[in-house]
Amino acid sequence: MNFELLVFYFLATILLFAGLRVVTARHPVHAALYLVLAFFTGAGLWLLLEAEFLAITLVLVYIGAVMVLFLFVVMMMNLNIEKMRDGFWSNLPLAAFVGILMAIEMSLVLTVAGRTIGSDPHAHAAGYSNTKELGRLIYTDYVYPFELAAVILLVAIVAAIAITLRRRTGTKHQDPAWQVRVKRDDRVRLVSMPAEKEGD
């Protein structure tokens, strides 16, 4: 057993444990934190595959942004854990069906279709840069699918903002540009008053 294999089993054990805890943890915040751990160890596994760009992007996007927002939401919700447990038995048949279906699909992918993907693990040459290679492929061979995906995401962002945007009335909103441009005469009125003599 070489060192790489040892690291793989170490990370895989943590990943499986974290994944299991995501679904079994009693508290939703704990579950979210175990998901963070799962993402982080997943990034470690990708590093073993010399896919450093994907690994670091996983950390940057999923841990650094998505899960933070997720935690926000989970923390702010007033969750009633007892009430959530009530639905366990009634939802079990459907959940079990979906779970078994997914397990079958994944095993099919890994055993039948994956024979060409997984059977030939070869190390890259010394000067190989995953980042450079991915960038080259995305912006040359796959430029149209890539740009299409980007446009779809942009549409989704605009739609999300359009749905949630509420124009509140009566806000004390101020325009900073106008605040900076303000002149003395807009705010102050100088009044000339002659001095008054005492006793007049």
Next chain:
Amino acid sequence: MTEIIAILQGFFGFAWPLIYSMAKIVAIVAPLMLGVAYLTYAERKIIGYMQVRIGPNRVGPKGWLQPIADALKLLMKEILIPAGANKMIFLLAPVLAIGPALAAWAVVPFSPELVLANIDASLLYIMGITSMGVYGIVLAGWASNSKYAFLGGMRAAAQIVSYEIAMGFALVGVLMAAQSLNLVEIVKAQHGGMFSWYWLPLFPLFIVYLISGLAETNRAPFDVVEGESEIVGFHVEYSGMAFAIFFLAEYANMILVATMTSLMFLGGWNPLFDFAPFNMVPGFFWLISKVLFVLFLFLWFRATFPRYRYDQIMRLGWKVFIPVTLVWIVVVGAAMQTPYGYLFH
């Protein structure tokens, strides 16, 4: 030096790579912690002089032992855990704050050879690791089981996540100019005197990065996160060493941002002018003096500017910095296709 390493290698046998890495990590972290301690001293002294005060001057000659005394005091204090707090996460939060702040230093080069891990994607690594620092703050606020701490944590997290985007885009400009994600290569691409460093062609990005760095590390004038005496922040419920760890993380992050600014925009270890006697000074000295200069700017800002209002902080991040970086990235990309492209390399 090489003989000493050979002797030690023989002594430790197969455990040598582990011990050698550990020794290198200690060689980075120990001076960093000392730097953090004396940065707090420098901050109090410099702001003191700027406000025509003397600053700490009682412990040791001219107050030089003040940070040591502060550290001792914090070590002795009791760590209170509030009733109803989520104990495990409450204690985990400071660890999650300091972990990324130290882990990021693994790829920071101090000279062309002096770097713990010279990896190809070091710029990406720094962005990825520093983006995890926000967890310490969010979890500290939540686990304290206090509304004030919770709101403080939310405020801090929103600010940090917002400014991270502008910071990331500023780095995109740097990697376009240097055509590499490797920090050593980025510094080498700025070879020459101060006019071949990236602060000049990437000036808007330099300013955006510097100011976003202030906001990322919750420094004044963006310190609504903690606002030492006036605003209640995410760490109200922390005491003793648990509180000190948050401060260690903040100052380690400050030094990290200053170092990154020096490496990416101020030419790293390149001398100020590329002729004698300037280029005879060792590169390490130049890097340190640039880092100290940027840190001095941070302290100077704190003494000078009044605190931003929270909605103004958000406006600056989202409506000013992100558009500026986006426009300048396009400008750099377009200019590289013209005959004047060499100005941006």
